[in-house]
Amino acid sequence: MxxxxxxxxxxxxxxxxxxxxxxxxxxxxxRSVWFGLGMFGLVGWAVAVPTLAGVALGAWLDRAAPGAFSWTLALLLGGVALGCLNAWWWVSRESRGDD
Structure with missing residues (x-):
């Protein structure tokens, strides 16, 4: 050829x-602007909820079982990581048909 x-x-x-x-x-x-705003809100909540849950659990663990490191900081980072994975999953699910 x-x-x-x-x-x-x-x-x-x-x-x-x-x-x-x-x-x-x-x-x-x-898709309307409302779809975009809804997706923006979904991504925000998908990150915020695990992050706040990690902070709350970490603060409780710091009070209940104080140690050499901060549970709050460790679980904050874990919550952010989990939230980012969660947001990535939602965005990829919603954009699956946009190829």
């Missing part, structure tokens, strides 16, 4: 992918 034919085939494939994306977007309709 010559370079020109290969480039033509790649161009045709690119146009086909763009056409499929456009048709899928038209089928699903336009």
């Amino acid at each position: 010559t370079d020109d034919r290969r480039e033509d085939a790649e161009t045709v494939a690119e146009i086909a992918r763009k056409a499929e994306r456009k048709e899928a977007a038209q089928r699903h309709g336009k």
Whole structure:
């Protein structure tokens, strides 16, 4: 296959992918600004709740079983990490059909 034919085939494939994306977007309709705000809120809560739960549990453990390190700080970082994974899961779930 010559370079020109290969480039033509790649161009045709690119146009086909763009056409499929456009048709899928038209089928699903336009997402409103409320969808974006809702997703923004969902991501915020998905991070905030595990973070605050980690802080609360860590503060309780620091009072109940004081040690050489801070449970509050450790569980704060754990809650943020868990919250970020949670937010990533929600965003990837909602954008699954946006290929």
